[in-house]
Amino acid sequence: MNTSSKSLSSSFEMMESVNEYLTLFLFDEEGLIYSSIDNKLHLLNSLGMYVWLLFEDGLSKDEVLTQSDNQNSSKAIEFYDLVDELDCLFSSGVIPNDVEDNDDIWLKKIPPLSGELMRWGAYYKILDSNICISFCDHFSKKAIEPLLNVFTHVGKEICSHRININKVGEDYRISINGFDFSWSIPKQRLAAFFNDRLRKLVFTNSDYFLASHAAVLAKGDKCLMMPAVSYSGKSTLSAAMLSADYQYFSDEMAVIDQDYQARPVPLGIGLKQGSWKVLDSYLPQLASVPEQERWDGVPLKYVPIDGSIRHGTDRKKVSHLVFPTYTPESASQLLPISTPQAVYQLFKAGFTTQGKFTKKQVVELLGWVESIPTYKFVFSGLDKAIDCLEAI
Numbered sequence: 001m002n003t004s005s006k007s008l009s010s011s012f013e014m015m016e017s018v019n020e021y022l023t024l025f026l027f028d029e030e031g032l033i034y035s036s037i038d039n040k041l042h043l044l045n046s047l048g049m050y051v052w053l054l055f056e057d058g059l060s061k062d063e064v065l066t067q068s069d070n071q072n073s074s075k076a077i078e079f080y081d082l083v084d085e086l087d088c089l090f091s092s093g094v095i096p097n098d099v100e101d102n103d104d105i106w107l108k109k110i111p112p113l114s115g116e117l118m119r120w121g122a123y124y125k126i127l128d129s130n131i132c133i134s135f136c137d138h139f140s141k142k143a144i145e146p147l148l149n150v151f152t153h154v155g156k157e158i159c160s161h162r163i164n165i166n167k168v169g170e171d172y173r174i175s176i177n178g179f180d181f182s183w184s185i186p187k188q189r190l191a192a193f194f195n196d197r198l199r200k201l202v203f204t205n206s207d208y209f210l211a212s213h214a215a216v217l218a219k220g221d222k223c224l225m226m227p228a229v230s231y232s233g234k235s236t237l238s239a240a241m242l243s244a245d246y247q248y249f250s251d252e253m254a255v256i257d258q259d260y261q262a263r264p265v266p267l268g269i270g271l272k273q274g275s276w277k278v279l280d281s282y283l284p285q286l287a288s289v290p291e292q293e294r295w296d297g298v299p300l301k302y303v304p305i306d307g308s309i310r311h312g313t314d315r316k317k318v319s320h321l322v323f324p325t326y327t328p329e330s331a332s333q334l335l336p337i338s339t340p341q342a343v344y345q346l347f348k349a350g351f352t353t354q355g356k357f358t359k360k361q362v363v364e365l366l367g368w369v370e371s372i373p374t375y376k377f378v379f380s381g382l383d384k385a386i387d388c389l390e391a392i
Contacts, residue, residue: 332387
């Protein structure tokens, strides 16, 4: 191993691996490995760190396996699997089972807007994009327009994306700047599909350092960014927090700028069926919101951000990273976690950075995460969960 490491902060350092494509970020008992081949980070716990440093010191896979003191067969199998995986990463710089996500390939196919613009549709400014939308009928207008009404209306001369909602038989189709990228969409799923594509379109074209599948809410000097996977209770918790006078920034997408400030993206709050009754007293308007469906058919309601909901209008620096997980019958607990664990949770929730995820961006990401408190948040009852977050 190259021992001429450069200290980046008081708690982690960066070392170049024997494999020129890999960089190791060392913490007290954990580590992260960055690969410049696929621009990914890999988390190492204390055992993984031990195994990795043996590889760096020149031991072969067989020699590393002899270092195990595990006599129990199940632990031995886990250790062998770990050694296999890390040996592959150490030698090739990638883990073959990692699947590249090409879900957003359609973004690269959207042509720039060209030709003379005639005034049509409704105009909105969302992040740095100026969008004009043409609805084909009353249903499409009623399903989508309420979710956009908080955004500033702008004129045609600065429009950057022109979105058409088209009718195809009983279904719908969406095109952007003349590029018809969607398949037929059942009417009950139109709002969910539109919201999902609109989020990706506007953040990709915005000034951002990091974008994550996360909710953002603010109150006073506090700005909570809450990344989480689906079915974690993130949206239900966010909706309930509105009753405690929090400002709503986003429910599904956190957009963080170069100064680590959250940018408001107050699209409608998507709530699954399991939370509707739970939120009766927190969000009474939910009862009158029409039922729709997510892309996979899961019942969903989108709550528009109207005058009854306070929403962010200015950027606000993120003060805390909180990773919520609904756990039935659990007490509400904020459990501090390490920087590597927080970055791992960010990966689980899903995030992207501007351009390729370079080594420089890794250093910047680690520095940012390390600069703010990070917690795993276990909760069940919403009242106690809000009280717990109020105490931060």
